[in-house]
Amino acid sequence: MILRQFLTLTQNASSERRAEAAGTLARSYLQGRLGPDAAWEAKTALLALLDDPAPAVRRALAEACAGSDQAPRPLIVALASDQPDIACLVLARSPVLMDADLVDCVAMGCEETRAAVAGRVELSKPVAAALAEVGGVPSLIALAANRSARIGVAALLRMVERHGEDAELRQALLARDDLxxxxxxxxxxxxxxxxxxxxxxxxxxxxxxxxxxxxxxxxxxxxxxxxxxxxxxxxxxxxxxxxxxxxTAGLILRAILSLRLPFAEVALAELSGLSRARVAGIMLEPHGAGYAALHRRAGLPALLLPAIRAALGVWRDEADRRSGVSGPRLARSMIEAALTACETMPFAEARSLMALLARFEAEAARDEARILTHEQAEARARETAEDEPREAMLLAAPEPVEARIGIPAEAASALPVSQEIVVPTAEPRLPDTATAWPLAPRPEDRIGAAVVPAEATPDGVPESAEAVLAGLAEELMARFLAERGQVSDPAPALAPPPLPSPAPEIRPEPPRSARPRAIALAVAAGMIPEELVLSYRADRARQRLAA
The missing domain is CATH 1.10.287 (Helix Hairpins)
Known part of the structure; x- marks a missing residue:
């Protein structure tokens, strides 16, 4: 009944109307709501639509049945062999198609259909191998870009062998994680x-x-x-x-001289038929008869034996000493030992080997220079990164008060918290010599100047250098007065005594209540020579030891 009604409705209809009816009938069949007889008639009607001359009708069938696993297999196989724009719809995602169907479509189809097959989810290895064997560059690029496709090593090598010159294909292959x-x-x-x-x-x-x-x-x-x-x-x-x-022997020699000893061990084991563990043990004794036998069994030329023995000898000695020499430095040492071993050989025989070793030495020297340059660049970058926050902090922070008033850093550290100096952050002006604290000691306050009796501050603390020295040890004071007498009296002993100098004029000073006691002590300490302070500390240390 369904088949008769469908044929009646579509007998004289346009291609667009027939395509719409074909899609509706296919979706009704795939939903599984039809009875057995109606489903059989619907399936027969769908198969009959394959002979419709309008491509739009077959396209509607392909669009409706491509993603369903309930689609009739004869219908899907027939659509897979249709023209490319229709076949690609079912080849790309139909679960009804088997590997044999896909391989046949790859062999008989065009690049467009092959690319559709290459993009299928969870593509199997046999289909990937068929694509690698007959596919062109577009389909192989699609296969390489399909991350879910399972591609064997042989298929990948065949792809490179056939179309490895294409840069886009190489890029797609190198982007795979499982390459x-x-x-x-x-x-x-x-x-x-x-x-x-x-x-x-x-x-x-x-x-x-x-x-x-x-x-x-x-x-x-x-x-x-x-x-x-x-x-x-x-x-x-x-x-x-x-x-x-x-x-080759040159590759094994390069592996040894570039410290790729695991590669050399596996290579010699592959060539000699011995186990890797045994080969590794023999390489630890390069000057013994065991390594000579291994060398011959692996088929390496006898010309390389002295060079390899010398290089392995240097490597073993450095490993025993554990001196920390590694990388390009150790490689260059091994190459130099190999070159030295070749000097005793006839030049005609060792000429090519020495040229090869010279190229290896140049490569090792360049690698060492690259590593050193990279390390220096990293160190400089770290120093720059560390200096930038410090410079920013120094630029943002105000100038220390002690630096502005001329107090030494050692003396400033002794200032009590209660006597912290607060300097207003106003625009800087030149200091007033009449009221501001002097930036340097006055002439009359320097050591060696005439002693002028100084007034005491309200706190009872003397503010001259002589008053500070009065509290020092008697031995240090005697030494200080002797040194000052030598400086003030440099004339010879036979010279007549100088005339007495007039008494110094005593000039009263204004009260210094505004000057803190700690600042006065710091300034006085700054006027004492450093060697005098050091000798005083040494005398005090000896006194404590004697006690």
Whole structure:
């Protein structure tokens, strides 16, 4: 009944009307509210709509059935083989399609449909492998950007092998968190070869030098990746290098001289067939017969044996001494030892090896300079960061009162809290010599000047230097008076005694009630020579020891 009514309604209708009716019928069937007979008739009507010449009708069916797991499988398979704009709707998200259907669509479809398959959620490894084998750059970029896709290492390597020259594809692959270390090394090697070819095509470098640059860049990348590979990743990396015929004697020598001893241990174990633990124990005794046997078993050239032995000897000695020498400094020491070991060999045989070691030494020196420069820059940045808050605090804080009135820092620290000096924060003016406290000792207050009897303050504290010295020890006072007599009487002993000088004029001073007692003591202490104070402290210390 449903099939007959549908055919009657759509027999003479327009394509837009038929498309609307097809979508309504498909949604009714997928909801599961029809009886068995009605569901069978609805399914038959949907399959009959596949022969509709209007693409809009088939598109309506694809839009209604693409995300449902209740859609008829024959309908979905047929729509997956339709024209690309219709097929992409079901290929991108239909749960009815199996891996075999997707692989067939990848093999027989176009780049648009392959890109739709590559963007599916939870894409399986077989489908990803099919895409890696036949897909073009757009579909491979979509596959690499699909974080939920499960892509095997072999498929990733095949993608790099086929279209690794595309920079967008390399960027999408390197952005994946699960990218295998073998694939990363392959990408780096490919980039090094591209740069080498670019230099050769431009005439900047020769073909021999370009090949050497690419090889050394590939080896350096392998060692850099080994630092973060871990135990399992390191073994996979060494196995990959051996399969690619890149596990060379020069790479092992570079690993030893750059302190990548774990890589060297795994590489020698891979080449010799021994366990890594046994290889590590043999490398601790490089001058013994065991390492010579390991060297031969790994297939390394005999020319490298003296250099590797000398380098491992330096490394073992530094490890035993634990002198703290590491990094580029230790690497340079090992390279220098290797160069010294090569000096006794015939020049014709050791020429290439010494040139290689010289390049390694230059690289180690540059690495040491980079590290030192980086450390100095960090230290300077820290000092700048520490000085900025201090400078800001000094600029924001007012000038200390003691500095403004000329009191020494030692004397200012002795000021009691009750006698704190408050200076108004007004615009600075020149001091009034008649009322302001003098910024420097007056001539009559200096040590060695004529003694003028001084008046006492209301507190009963004398304010002259002689009065302060009167409270010192008798021995120190005697020494002070003797030194002052020598200064005041520098004439020879046979000279006639000088005429008595007139008595000093006593000039009364105004009362100094405004000057605190502590400030007077601080100023008087500032006029006493430092060596006199130090000798007084020494005498007091001896007196305490004697007591």
């Amino acid at each position: 295998a270390i073998e694939v990363r090394h392959t990408i780096v090697s490919l980039v090094a070869e591209q740069l080498s070819r670019l230099g050769q095509d431009a005439g900047w470098i020769s073909s021999e030098r370009g090949a050497r640059v690419a090889r050394e860049a590939r080896d350096a990348a392998a060692l850099a990746l080994s630092d973060e590979a871990g135990e399992a990743g390191l073994g996979r990396l060494v196995a990959h290098l051996r399969v690619q015929e890149q596990l």
